[in-house]
Amino acid sequence: MNLLFILPHVPWPLDRGVYQRTFHTLRELSRRHTVDLIAIDENGGSARHLPVFQEFCREVEFIPFVHPPWEKLFPHRLFQPLPASVNHWRCPELTTILERRLSKNSYDLVHIMDLVLAPYVLEHRNKVPFVMDRSRVDLQFQLMEHRALNFTWREKLLRGEGYLKLWLFEKKVAHLAAMEVVCGPDDETFLRRYINADMPVTVMVNGVDLEYFRPDAVPGTRDEPPTIVFCGAMDYNPNIDALNWYFAEIHARVVAAVPEVRVLIVGKDPAPEVKARASLPGVTVTGSVPDVRPWYLKAWVQMVPLRIGGGTRLKIVESLAMGTPVVSTTIGAQGLNLVHNQDALLADTTEDFAAQLIRSLTDPALRENVREAGMATARERFGWPAIVRGLEKRYEELIERLRASKTV
The missing domain is CATH 3.40.50.2000 (Glycogen Phosphorylase B;)
Structure with a gap:
């Protein structure tokens, strides 16, 4: 397979869960397939990590990026069709780089991480199918936050404005994505119940580097006090x-x-x-x-x-x-x-x-x-090689199905 990954972060060092998920997925797939990478480099400074990914990716580009200021509710945010949490990631340079990559290379799939990157690939969906990998389901997560946290009335107003937009955008992406990848069956249940009952979804649980996370891999003992x-x-x-x-x-x-x-x-x-x-x-x-x-x-x-x-x-x-x-x-x-x-x-x-x-x-x-x-x-x-091999199999089945549909 010839794959393009687009990430809203540079997944290095591996000090966040989502970084581990994306890094190990990239590395495992690159063992058997050609993988290119475009990553947004929030606030810059990650260029020194390029060699980490050049070891196993064919082409790697990091895009230095600073978030624009959050827009006020009126008039800009209120009349913006995109959810504010998605619009906050607008990056014109990513649009330019993606167009160049798609004209230069023939990809079987574009793999994007999280909903915030969906606007960049929606307009190219007829050129190449895209898969949405979800570190979390945004609407589900925000509704849980709403129930658990004590927001001010102003925060509730701003969030309420975004829930409907987010629901509509989730439905649009679900309709156009070739497949969505989620971390667990609860995420899949939420998507099918509230977004699209017929959407293609696969579950890829998060894993662990079993060679690195071993009790005998580092010195140390249990502390004496509990x-x-x-x-x-x-x-x-x-x-x-x-x-x-x-x-x-x-x-x-x-x-x-x-x-x-x-x-x-x-x-x-x-x-x-x-x-x-x-x-x-x-x-x-x-x-x-x-x-x-x-x-x-x-x-x-x-x-x-x-x-x-x-x-x-x-x-x-x-x-x-x-x-x-x-x-x-x-x-x-x-x-x-x-x-x-x-x-x-x-x-x-x-x-x-x-x-x-x-x-x-x-x-x-x-x-x-x-x-x-x-x-x-x-x-x-929970070993990453077996987990990613399951995703790889689903990708191969998806590509075969898409190719077959074009010949009918």
Whole structure:
């Protein structure tokens, strides 16, 4: 296959879940197919990473990009047919580069990451089919945010204006895309129920680099005091909300049962309210770390108290592969088909989440059983080569079907 990937980010370094998804998809497909890459370089500065991708992609271009200011509701935004979250990614240079690439090369498929890039390929859909890869379903995610977060009346007004536009744009893209790729069955269910029941959708769960995320790949041992870790991008609303819920309603219950417990908050760009948690006894906020694996090894358990979902959490599959048991909400473990009390401990209420954390910290036999089962599940189901091979097969079937339809 001859493939063109268009990304709204440069997926390096691999410090965000979506970066890992796109990087490993690119690298695995390039082992057997020709892959070209165009990536938007937010705020510039990623040119030094070009050699990483030139090792396995035929042609690579990064486009330095600064987001335009958010438009005011009236008059510009109100009369703009595109959702504001999509229009915020307008990049004329990408239009020029894409037209040049399509005139120069014959591609079997154009693979784009996320809805924000759809406007650039819609006008070329008759030249080459495109596939939409979704790190999350935007409308589903925004509706979850709306329910979980306390927005001001002004924020609610601005968001409400965008929901209808986003729904209409989602329906347009679903009608024109050759296929959409989502992270889990819950995303597929949402698309079929609210966007287009007949749209072609395939599920490609997020995976883990099993050679890199191994407990014996880095030095380190479990810390002596009972330790909980929470990993992720700490400027991301769902992670901020998860920590707010944990510290407001759960942490005191855990401390009452396990007074010596420590909490490690590990991830880049912590928001001010996340940084403030470091003032609490036994709580550490690390900020960006060069390697997350030693922090998994320090912890007795990883908590994932997410209330806003969509996609699948790579922090969970990384934790499983590293042998660190997971306590998660069902939304946090969405799309992974983990078995409660076997692969992980699952809980959704304040009382139950606290109880599962306490169980994991005070019951060594339970912790060891969940650790072993989680590692086995990671090895069996979440290696990137097998996951991407499934996507590759769907692409081959899609291309064959499209070619056959042209000959009829």
